[in-house]
Amino acid sequence: MTGAATAAVELPFAALSGLALLPVLAWPRGRHAVLRTVFAGARRLAELERARIRIWLGYPVAPAYEDARALRYVSVRWALGVLGAIVMLSVVFGVAYGTFWTYGWLLVDVTHPGSVAIGTLGGLFLLFLAVQGIFGVAELERQLAQRILGPSHQDELERRIVELAESRAAVVDAVHDERRRIERDLHDGVQQRLVALGMLLGRALRSREAEHVDRLLRQAHDESRQALGELRDVAWRIYPTALDEAGLSAALETVAERSSVPVLVECDLEEEPDKTAATVAYFVVCEAVTNAVKHAAPSRIVVRVGTEDGFLYVCVQDDGCGGADPKGSGLFGLARRVAALDGLLNVISPPGGPTLVTAELPCG
Incomplete structure (x- = not known):
C-alpha cells in the first residue's frame, strides 16, 4: 500500500521531469540546470523508497549511489507501485466475493445458492492469487532496488580487492603479534626457569655437603617440572x-x-x-x-x-x-x-x- 502511494508521486514526477528536459536537451547549460533540480527530487524519492524497503521488506540498500541511478530507479519503480495497487484491489475483491455468503443474504434476494457458492470459490481463489502476488511484488521491489541502487559488479570487485588487501595486512600483523607473544612467553617463562635450573645444578656440583646437594637437586627437579609445564602451555597456545x-x-x-x-x-x-x-x-x-x-x-x-x-x-x-x-x-x-x-x-x-x-x- 505504501508502494502504491509513492508510485502516485513518482509517476507524475517522471513525466514532468521528461517534459522539463525535452526543451533543453540541445542546450548544455540549461540541461544541467534542469538536471540539478530533477536529480535533487529523484534523490529524495529514492531515499524515501530506500527507507520504505528497509522498514517493510527488511532489505537494506546502501546510500552510495549516483543521482543518475536514483532518477533511473524512480522512473521505473512507479510501475511496480501500480502493480502493487492492482494486487491490493484483487485482495479486496477476493475478500468481498469470498465472504459474500456471510452477508449477501442481507443485501440481495438470493435465488440461486449455487451461484453464490461458485462466486465464493472464485473469490477465495482470487484471494489466494492476490496473496501470492503480494510476495511476488515484494521480491520484485527488492530485486529492482538491488539492480539499480545497489553496487555494480565493478564496485563489488573493487570493494573485495580492498577487503582482501586489508585482511592480508591484518593477517601479517597478527602473525607478527603472535611471534612476539611466543618470544615473550619463552623469555619471561621457560627461559627463566631454565636459567634457575642451571644455577641450581651448578650449586649442587660445587657443594660438598650431601644434604645440601639433595636439597638443591630437589629444587632443580621442581624447576624442571615447572619449565616443562610452561613449555607445554606455550606449545598448546601455538597450536593444539x-x-x-x-x-x-x-x-x-x-x-x-x-x-x-x-x-x-x-x-x-x-x-x-x-x-x-x-x-x-x-x-x-x-x-x-x-x-x-x-x-x-x-x-x-x-x-x-x-x-x-x-x-x-x-x-x-x-x-x-x-x-x-x-x-x-x-x-x-x-x-x-x-x-x-x-x-x-x-x-x-x-x-x-x-x-x-x-x-x-x-x-x-
Missing part, C-alpha cells in the same frame, strides 16, 4: 595437537579442563568443520575464556559451537563483571583472524556483565 587428532569438540574440552573457572562446552556439529575454520573457532574460544578468567572474575563460562547452512557459529558467554574492550589487543587480534576468513566477530560486554562473544565463520 588435539585439534588434528580428535577434532574441534575434543580441543575445546581441553580448554575447559585447563581453565580455573568451570566451563560448560556444548557442541552441535553436523560434521567436523574444515581445519581452517576449526582452528579460528578454537582460538576464539581460547582467547575469550582466557580474557574472561583474567579480567571478568566469572563464576561460570558457557561455550556453544554449532554448524548450520555452511557456517560455523561460536558463542562464549560468562557471568563476570563485563566491560570488555573490543579494541583490546586480544579481541582485536581475534577480529582480524576472523575477518581473514570473511567471518564476523561481535562482542557485547556492558558494564556489570554479562559478556557475550560470538563469531560466525564460513566453513562450507
Whole structure:
C-alpha cells in the first residue's frame, strides 16, 4: 500500500521531469540546470523508497549511489507501485466475493445458492492469487532496488580487492603479534626457569655437603617440572595437537579442563568443520575464556559451537563483571583472524556483565 502511494508521486514526477528536459536537451547549460533540480527530487524519492524497503521488506540498500541511478530507479519503480495497487484491489475483491455468503443474504434476494457458492470459490481463489502476488511484488521491489541502487559488479570487485588487501595486512600483523607473544612467553617463562635450573645444578656440583646437594637437586627437579609445564602451555597456545587428532569438540574440552573457572562446552556439529575454520573457532574460544578468567572474575563460562547452512557459529558467554574492550589487543587480534576468513566477530560486554562473544565463520 505504501508502494502504491509513492508510485502516485513518482509517476507524475517522471513525466514532468521528461517534459522539463525535452526543451533543453540541445542546450548544455540549461540541461544541467534542469538536471540539478530533477536529480535533487529523484534523490529524495529514492531515499524515501530506500527507507520504505528497509522498514517493510527488511532489505537494506546502501546510500552510495549516483543521482543518475536514483532518477533511473524512480522512473521505473512507479510501475511496480501500480502493480502493487492492482494486487491490493484483487485482495479486496477476493475478500468481498469470498465472504459474500456471510452477508449477501442481507443485501440481495438470493435465488440461486449455487451461484453464490461458485462466486465464493472464485473469490477465495482470487484471494489466494492476490496473496501470492503480494510476495511476488515484494521480491520484485527488492530485486529492482538491488539492480539499480545497489553496487555494480565493478564496485563489488573493487570493494573485495580492498577487503582482501586489508585482511592480508591484518593477517601479517597478527602473525607478527603472535611471534612476539611466543618470544615473550619463552623469555619471561621457560627461559627463566631454565636459567634457575642451571644455577641450581651448578650449586649442587660445587657443594660438598650431601644434604645440601639433595636439597638443591630437589629444587632443580621442581624447576624442571615447572619449565616443562610452561613449555607445554606455550606449545598448546601455538597450536593444539588435539585439534588434528580428535577434532574441534575434543580441543575445546581441553580448554575447559585447563581453565580455573568451570566451563560448560556444548557442541552441535553436523560434521567436523574444515581445519581452517576449526582452528579460528578454537582460538576464539581460547582467547575469550582466557580474557574472561583474567579480567571478568566469572563464576561460570558457557561455550556453544554449532554448524548450520555452511557456517560455523561460536558463542562464549560468562557471568563476570563485563566491560570488555573490543579494541583490546586480544579481541582485536581475534577480529582480524576472523575477518581473514570473511567471518564476523561481535562482542557485547556492558558494564556489570554479562559478556557475550560470538563469531560466525564460513566453513562450507
